[in-house]
Amino acid sequence: MDDLIDEPAAGGNAHEYTVSEISGAVKRTLEDQFGRIRVRGEIGRVSRPASGHLYFDMKDDRALIASVCWKGQVARLVQMPEEGMEVIATGRITTFAGQSKYQLIVDQIEPAGAGALMAMLDKRRRMLEAEGLFAAGRKKPLPFLPDVIGVITSPSGAVIRDILHRLRDRFPSRVVIWPVAVQGAKCAPEVTAAIRGFNALPATGGPVPRPDLLIVARGGGSLEDLWGFNEEIVVRAAADSAIPLISAVGHETDTTLIDYAADLRAPTPTAAAELAVPVRLDLAQRLDELAARMLRGMRIRVDQPRQRLRDLARAMGRPQTLTEPARQRLDLWAERLEPALRSFVARRRDILNSRPVRPALLTGYLSNRRQAVRALAARLRPATDRRIERRQDQFQSLATRLHPAFRRNLDDLTRHARRDAERLAGLTARLSAAGARITPPRQQTLDRLDRLRRTLGYPETLKRGFAVVHGPKGLITSAEVAAKTPRMEIEFADGRTAVTPVTPEPKPASAPRKPPPGQGSLF
Incomplete structure (x- = not known):
């Protein structure tokens, strides 16, 4: 149990x-x-x-x-x-x-602590550098004169105002702003999305123009404030950007990883704007200098062949010089021939008169002399013609050699002049387009300031029923001064009116108060 x-x-x-x-x-x-x-x-x-x-x-x-x-x-x-x-x-x-x-x-x-951040930053930098993201061979050259500039920054900070102000001073350009957070948890993804978004825009025909240059900008700050630009996604987006990119994060002493991946690092956002565009006045001066040099070159290319042609022509001589001595000798002999013939005929006549001469003999003699003259003229003309033809052949040979050389020089000169004229026309068209693009905004700003001036000016106040009193020594702002001024002008909205102040008459002194009747003295 x-x-x-x-x-x-x-x-x-x-x-x-x-x-x-x-x-x-x-x-x-x-x-x-x-x-x-x-x-x-x-x-x-x-x-x-x-x-x-x-x-x-x-x-x-x-x-x-x-x-x-x-x-x-x-x-x-x-x-x-x-x-x-x-x-x-x-x-x-x-x-x-x-x-x-x-x-x-x-x-x-x-x-x-900062030591841990710096250690992690150095580790990440070495890892990305080993992948070749910071290699100099990946850097792209910046465009000389970008038509559109994309700026990735905060839209409300002083950075964007500094960039726009410096661009207006140097060379006004079209700016497309992609607003992002520049610190905090949203900084890295928004900056990455902005870089990749600009690169994804179509080159032509899109609603938003694709920039020719990107600027990633932020003012100075602590290491923690700038940490978003050290993130790996931001660095990879900057390295993969097909559009040239300038990093302008922080001040000159601040260094972030995006500075290594960017195509160019600017010490400040204002310096980034200076690196992005040249000075318009310097370009205009340089253009004038090039145009002057081009004109001088064109004149030289024309004047030198022309002078060379003159020199060759002087060395070759004129065709007339070949025939002028022979013509002069012919004229000399022709002048001497007539007196000689007359003298000869006179002598022969005297001989014939002194002795009987048979007519047949005289006729034969004259015929022989006439044939001799004809023979001499026949021998003289071919020799002269041969010399003239020989000189003409030499002249034609020199002209044949000179013409192609002159044509080649003229063709080269024309080609260079056409190329320089096309370049000058292109630069002129771009400069005119830039002027037409920046003139309307400037006109709108001027109109807005003029409207503000008219709104704040006192003539608009006069239209609302107010008036301004003018005296000999300036504006009158008190009744006391107005009473002492003998003459004044009152300005209304539609003009001025002269007035004379009226002095008010003094009030009569009141009579002494009489005691009520029926009441006598108490003493």
């Missing part, structure tokens, strides 16, 4: 807890003891599943705490955790009953 009686279990009076009760008690104890704490440690095993929550470990050399950051809070983190990074996490301690462990619910993450 004793074997059938159960013995009471040891500790039977102790309270029996359920698993949920124990888990809830532990949870309340931890949350009461550690309401909101800051934990410093090294990040390890970062995981971000499709749910959007962020899971990671915080550890030191002896312990590890599982940490979680919910999806809504991840978007507001200033600094995303990376493995190996030393941070200070702010949050609260709680438990996860499903796995019987405690964990840290993180609300905010900040690097553990």
Whole structure:
């Protein structure tokens, strides 16, 4: 029978807890003891599943705490955790009953000092440099005169005003602004989207013109303020940009990773505008100098062949010089021939008169002389013609050699002049288009300022029923001065009217008050 009686279990009076009760008690104890704490440690095993929550470990050399950051809070983190990074996490301690462990619910993450940030920045820089994103061979040359400039910056800061002001002073250009956040959690994704968005624009025919040059600009700040421009997505977007990009982030002493990936780094946003466009007045002066040089060159290219032709012509001689001596000799002999013939005839007549001469003999003699003269003339004409033909052949040969050379020089001169004229016409067209583009905004600004001037001027106030009183010494602003001024003018909206102030007559002194009748003196 004793074997059938159960013995009471040891500790039977102790309270029996359920698993949920124990888990809830532990949870309340931890949350009461550690309401909101800051934990410093090294990040390890970062995981971000499709749910959007962020899971990671915080550890030191002896312990590890599982940490979680919910999806809504991840978007507001200033600094995303990376493995190996030393941070200070702010949050609260709680438990996860499903796995019987405690964990840290993180609300905010900040690097553990500038040393940790610089170490992480240097690690990221070396990693991207090893990939070749900072290589000099990837840098693209900037356009000499961009037609459209894309500016990625905050639309409300002083940076955009400085850039626009400097562009107006140097060379007014069309500017397309892509507004972004320049610090905080939204900085990196918005800057990345702006760079890739500008590159995705169509080259022609789109509603928004595709820029020829990009400027990423921000004013100075601390390392934490500029951290968005050190993010890997921003650096990769800048390196992949097909449009030349100028980085103007911070002041001259500030350096971010986008400066290494950009095609050119500017020390300040204002310097970026100076690097983007040249000075219009300098270009106009340079254009005038080139036009003057072109005209001088054209004159030289024309004058030199012309002078060379004159020199060759002088060296070659004139065809007339070849025949003039022969013609002169012919004239000389012709002048001497007639007296000689007369003398000869006279002598022969004397001989014939002195002795009888047979007519037949005289006729034969004259015939022989006439034939001799004809023979001499026949011999003289072919020799002269041959000399003239020989000189003409020499002249024709020199002219044949000279004509192609002159034609070649003239063709080269014409070609250079046409090319320079086309270049000058292109520059003139671009300059005219720039003037036509900047004139309407300037006219609108002038009209707006003129309307403001008319609104703030006192003539508009006069139209509302007010008047201005003028005296000999200027404006009269008090009744006392007006009473002492003998003559004044009142200005209305439609003109002035001269007036003379009227002095009011003095009021008569009141008579002494008489005592009421019937009341005598009391004394």
